Amino acid sequence: MYALTPSVDNFTIGSIAVKNRTNTPVNQIKPLAKNDPNSDESLLIAVGNTQDTNAFNQLFVRFSKKIFAMGMKLTRNEQVAHDLVQEAMLTVWQKAPLYDLDRGTAQSWIFTLTRNRCFDMLRKQKRQPNTISADDIWPTEGDGDAVFVNEERGSLEVEIAQIERFYSDLPEAQQAVVRQIFVLDRTHEEAAKALQIPLGTLKSRLRLGVGKLRQLIGPTP
Amino acid sequence: MTNTANFHPSIELLNDFTQGKLATGMSVALSAHLELCEACQEKSSELESEAAKSWAKVADDQVTPDFSDMISTIVGQAQNSEQESAGKQERPPVNEIHMLHHSVTLPRVLAKAASQGLVWKRLAGGIKQASVILDNKTQCEFIYMTPGSKVPVHRHQGSEVTLVLDGSFSDELGHYKASDFMVRTKDNLHKPASEEGCLCFAVLDNPLTFTKGFAKLMNPFIGYKFRKALAARA
Ligand SMILES: [Zn+2]
Numbered sequence: 001m002y003a004l005t006p007s008v009d010n011f012t013i014g015s016i017a018v019k020n021r022t023n024t025p026v027n028q029i030k031p032l033a034k035n036d037p038n039s040d041e042s043l044l045i046a047v048g049n050t051q052d053t054n055a056f057n058q059l060f061v062r063f064s065k066k067i068f069a070m071g072m073k074l075t076r077n078e079q080v081a082h083d084l085v086q087e088a089m090l091t092v093w094q095k096a097p098l099y100d101l102d103r104g105t106a107q108s109w110i111f112t113l114t115r116n117r118c119f120d121m122l123r124k125q126k127r128q129p130n131t132i133s134a135d136d137i138w139p140t141e142g143d144g145d146a147v148f149v150n151e152e153r154g155s156l157e158v159e160i161a162q163i164e165r166f167y168s169d170l171p172e173a174q175q176a177v178v179r180q181i182f183v184l185d186r187t188h189e190e191a192a193k194a195l196q197i198p199l200g201t202l203k204s205r206l207r208l209g210v211g212k213l214r215q216l217i218g219p220t221p
Numbered sequence: 222m223t224n225t226a227n228f229h230p231s232i233e234l235l236n237d238f239t240q241g242k243l244a245t246g247m248s249v250a251l252s253a254h255l256e257l258c259e260a261c262q263e264k265s266s267e268l269e270s271e272a273a274k275s276w277a278k279v280a281d282d283q284v285t286p287d288f289s290d291m292i293s294t295i296v297g298q299a300q301n302s303e304q305e306s307a308g309k310q311e312r313p314p315v316n317e318i319h320m321l322h323h324s325v326t327l328p329r330v331l332a333k334a335a336s337q338g339l340v341w342k343r344l345a346g347g348i349k350q351a352s353v354i355l356d357n358k359t360q361c362e363f364i365y366m367t368p369g370s371k372v373p374v375h376r377h378q379g380s381e382v383t384l385v386l387d388g389s390f391s392d393e394l395g396h397y398k399a400s401d402f403m404v405r406t407k408d409n410l411h412k413p414a415s416e417e418g419c420l421c422f423a424v425l426d427n428p429l430t431f432t433k434g435f436a437k438l439m440n441p442f443i444g445y446k447f448r449k450a451l452a453a454r455a
Contacts, residue, residue, distance in 0.1 A: 048300070051296075051300065053292075053296045056292070056295075056296055057292060060288070060289070060291075060292055064285075064288045064291075065281040065283070065285050066276060066277060066279065066281065068285050068286075068288070069279060069281075069283065069285075070276060074240075074241060074242065082286060082288075085288050085291065086288075086291050086294075086295075089288075089291065089292075089295055090295045090298065093295050093296060093298060093300065094298060094299075094300050094301045095300075095301055096300065097300050097301060098301060104270065105270075105273070107273050107274070107276070107277040108269065108270050108273035108274075110273075111269075111272065111273035111276050111277070112269065112273070115239075115240065115241040116241075118241060119241045119248075123245060123356070126356075126357060128245060128355070128356045128357060129354050129355065129356075131333065131334060131336065131337060131353075131354075131355065132245055132249060132330070132333055132334055132355055134241075136249075136252070136329070136330050136333045137245075137248045137249060137252045137330060138252070139329070139330075198263075198267075200263060200266035200267060200270065201263050201266075203266070204259060204262040204263050204266060205259065207262075208259055208262070211256070
């Protein structure tokens with residue numbers, strides 16, 4: 001049983017400030033991507049970091065035709081596919097500051113973002129109810145944390161001992177991941193390496209573990 | 222207490238899901254299962270990165286329109302700050318459903334789907350049903366089987382996806398509990414029954430013919446309003 005106490009600053013319950021791992025400052029980005037200034041990742045980080053229009057130009061050249069192709073495949077409508085290029089590349093530009101290497105490769109980040117924009121455009125085009133959007137169906141890691149952070153009303157004081165008990169109710173695999181991130185304060189990549197599991201596995205376990213903790217802690221009375 | 226599902230979506234279905242090929246209702250059912258099932262969530266992230274890789278690999282040799290004049294408009298726009306994007310995350314107003322003597326916490330995507338409120342209709346055999354309109358291709362509904370309820374034998378016209386959210390039920394092919402995800406295709410004879418009671422989310426891909434077939438079983442008390450839950454936060 002590990003004491004969660006040392007990292008209580010990162011893990012206060014109530015207006016539960018689960019540290020948002022996705023906000024890793026850009027200067028802490030792993031050397032990996034810095035190796036090649038022309039990698040998709042370096043370009044995307046440059047766009048997010050310094051609004052580098054040159055880097056954006058290069059990303060645009062690399063991805064716009066691929067986005068168009070995905071649009072044609074999913075919608076079979078040239079006009080919609082054309083609009084998708086505009087929408088998706090605009091989203092790349094706007095969301096670039098939120099990208100970091102913990103979110104995976106740039107191509108997979110742009111792929112999911114394009115899929116999501118396309119999904120929403122199609123729904124809008126077919127005049128479907130807007131109860132659900134693509135971001136609800138494919139939530140990104142970190143969204144759950146953001147919910148916590150923004151939970152301002154009705155803060156709930158939970159004894160550390162109680163959190164520890166909830167934590168020990170988690171399946172072992174999830175405990176291990178929660179411990180890496182919240183007790184040892186590691187990045188997603190470091191934790192995945194330490195546990196020798198793929199990054200995707202780590203992220204899904206973290207999401208489930210944090211989700212379960214939130215459920216055990218329960219709603220504010 | 223962990224619920225490990227015994228019934229999961231097929232790889233083909235997960236693959237279509239990660240590529241955005243499915244209708245909204247079906248995507249919501251899959252997303253909800255992934256929220257409850259670690260194994261499928263891992264599988265789905267793998268499929269997603271594979272799909273991204275093969276997408277990025279395809280040669281750009283096709284002639285496409287010239288998009289380059291979009292660039293100047295795009296870079297003229299403001300970028301998102303981190304606060305802005307975090308501020309958008311709101312807890313859906315409904316996140317649990319109260320049933321008889323207990324309540325069920327819904328997966329987040331279903332809480333969002335039910336956020337307009339649920340109107341329950343009473344059907345024959347101790348079944349209650351509340352529809353949610355998510356797209357124009359599928360019929361989506363929450364189904365609550367009261368303890369001891371039995372659905373009369375029926376045959377499906379289209380295919381039906383069922384995700385168990387709470388409790389359990391059985392049919393001639395198996396026993397299903399929370400997190401289980403089943404697909405029943407056309408021509409499956411279907412006779413579900415629940416001893417302990419059961420809450421499910423179901424997606425029917427051929428609502429018109431299904432409704433026709435199912436109408437005979439229905440005993441509609443229109444407007445029967447079931448108590449819907451509000452998030453317990455004041
Ligand atoms: Zn599964």
